[in-house]
Amino acid sequence: MRFLLTFALALPMAAQLPSRAAISASNQDDEAVERGSALFAARCAGCHGGAGRGTNPATDLIRSAMVRRDQVAGKLTVHPDASLAKSQIGDLGVWLRVLLVSVAGKGNQDFLEILTGDRIKGQQYFGAHCAKCHSPEGDLAGIGEKYDPSVLQSLWLSPRRSKTPRTVSVTPPGVSGTLERIDEFRLTLKEQSGTRREIALDDDTKVEIHDPLQAHYDLYPVLTDADMHNVTAFLSTLTKERSK
Ligand code: HEC
Ligand code: HEC
Numbered sequence: 001m002r003f004l005l006t007f008a009l010a011l012p013m014a015a016q017l018p019s020r021a022a023i024s025a026s027n028q029d030d031e032a033v034e035r036g037s038a039l040f041a042a043r044c045a046g047c048h049g050g051a052g053r054g055t056n057p058a059t060d061l062i063r064s065a066m067v068r069r070d071q072v073a074g075k076l077t078v079h080p081d082a083s084l085a086k087s088q089i090g091d092l093g094v095w096l097r098v099l100l101v102s103v104a105g106k107g108n109q110d111f112l113e114i115l116t117g118d119r120i121k122g123q124q125y126f127g128a129h130c131a132k133c134h135s136p137e138g139d140l141a142g143i144g145e146k147y148d149p150s151v152l153q154s155l156w157l158s159p160r161r162s163k164t165p166r167t168v169s170v171t172p173p174g175v176s177g178t179l180e181r182i183d184e185f186r187l188t189l190k191e192q193s194g195t196r197r198e199i200a201l202d203d204d205t206k207v208e209i210h211d212p213l214q215a216h217y218d219l220y221p222v223l224t225d226a227d228m229h230n231v232t233a234f235l236s237t238l239t240k241e242r243s244k
Contacts, residue, residue, distance in 0.1 A: 017051055018102030026101040028094045036095030039088055043080065052099045062103050065148050067096050069236055117233025125231050133215065142240040153232040157220075162212040170199050171206045179209060 018026075023033060041050065048054045052061040061067045066075060076089045084092070126136070134140050147155060168189055169176035175197060177189040187207065188198050201207065211217070 018098055022102035023098055026098045028098055032091050032094040033098055036091035039092055040095050062100060068149060117229035119233040119237050122230035122234025125227050126234055136238050140238055144236040144238040145240060149232055149236045152235055159213055159216055164212045167210045169208045
């Protein structure tokens with residue numbers, strides 16, 4: 001491992017450094033930018049690349065959820081070698097923001113989405129449309145830490161099948177239970193008593209399925225791009241730390 005790291009350090013880094021325009025677009029303090037960029041070049045670029053893109057997913061800081069959420073301070077008190085002063089950590093944070101903005105400025109949709117989302121508006125949207133089923137301190141606590149923002153977005157846009165099963169009622173014969181399978185011709189359900197029933201379906205059978213994910217399916221047609229990015233931005237702030 002040692003050997004590999006030394007080898008990686010010796011590789012030339014073809015870095016796409018942020019342009020002057022990107023730096024000024026990032027709205028950061030000029031002097032902090034200068035200090036942060038020099039420090040990054042000297043102490044981090046060997047492993048993370050001049051522009052922070054690294055050479056593998058672990059060293060690509062621009063893909064890092066921690067970097068995008070602007071929460072690197074904790075990590076940098078121990079990494080790479082626990083020798084950084086508080087002010088240096090601050091300067092590095094500034095430079096990482098510049099690197100992020102410069103990537104977003106290249107029109108990279110994946111990054112733009114999360115960067116342009118307004119987390120406060122996302123929180124409001126969440127309160128109005130999601131809070132009756134979810135809680136930032138409960139089932140979704142720490143979710144922003146578990147996933148990269150783009151994964152997080154697809155997770156809430158199309159959640160995995162719920163742990164809570166779909167239920168169904170069928171008339172006639174007037175039975176209901178947990179839906180196990182359904183096709184054009186028949187369905188199988190399990191009644192509360194545990195009895196499994198297979199029911200043939202025809203044109204007169206009335207089938208009512210209750211899917212716990214229905215609220216999610218109903219969102220697609222009405223969700224605007226802005227709402228989508230705002231909600232993802234809000235969800236990405238849900239760290240364990242925050243919910244304490
Ligand atoms: C010797 C190589 C090396 C050096 C030097 C180095 N890093 Fe890292 N860094 C890594 C590796 C490998 C990882 C992934 C494993 C880990 O988290 O420790 C990492 C992880 C990180 C992470 C966490 C990313 C995430 O989402 O988990 C941050 C932030 C980071 N480095 C910032 C920096 C900064 C800023 C510097 C310079 C002060 C720096 N690193 C110097 C190799 C290095
Ligand atoms: C009527 C209830 C309901 C509403 C409203 C609702 N959800 Fe869900 N959501 C669910 C269910 C059920 C699941 C499946 C996970 C489970 O069974 O715990 C789920 C899954 C998720 C997941 C994946 C969780 C994981 O750990 O895999 C996220 C994220 C999520 N919802 C976010 C949202 C957001 C954001 C909104 C509002 C825009 C929303 N949900 C609205 C019921 C709801």
